[in-house]
Amino acid sequence: MSENTSTATRAAVQELLRRIGEGAPERIAALYAPRVDWLLDWPDAEHRRAATPWIRRRSTRADIAEHYGQLGAYHVPGEAATQIERILVDGPDAVVLGEIRQTAKPTGRAYRARFALHLTVEDGLVTRHHVYEDSLAVAKAFAGR
Template structure:
């Protein structure tokens, strides 16, 4: 990493959220372990992911950078906002609760989705990143025929 990594769970999570807000995928990925457990709460059998390639399981720091690049490519940057309502810490575990507001680039449709993000921090790096979100809101915003 280019700078000394924070080791306190809250500090790591707050720094991760700050970097996500800045939007630089490479800087964000510096806070992820080389190998990790990354999952998204998405009903894979119900929704295709051609319009949302970032919604898939990941396992590496390089995957984390790719996730944030693909996420940015799928949305209109001027119409992105995230409200973090609460950060809960228990040892090296953290849960972030909030709501995202974004606009799908391919359809121009805005959406809001509640989320819970479960993170595990080990040795100053995120080793688990599990997202639980309103995947139906996301899918509907990206569906070509949805009005």
């Protein structure tokens, strides 16, 4: 793998993280390929609920814009923070490790969730987006009282 590929991957990932921080769904989605291998899904049907509609499979730019729009709509603005601990890059693949801090808008409950994000970048666009996160923390924050 060439150093140029790793450098381009790192630049694309850093730009993606910057845009996610800005919170503009269409600008974020523009960094994804037209078709994406997307995984942000809980394995158990019991966790699929209306309170967390952004947690589902996606495959297109429109799906991805919708994801970021829903994510913003279901959380309290100004009460979010993401700490990126490390970005590991190997050719077209990158892994981002960190922690998100959010507040669920429907319940007012704050939560922290550790995550690993596996991205693949081809021709400057994200073609794979797999998130592994502390889904229990998210579920508890959105659970009814």
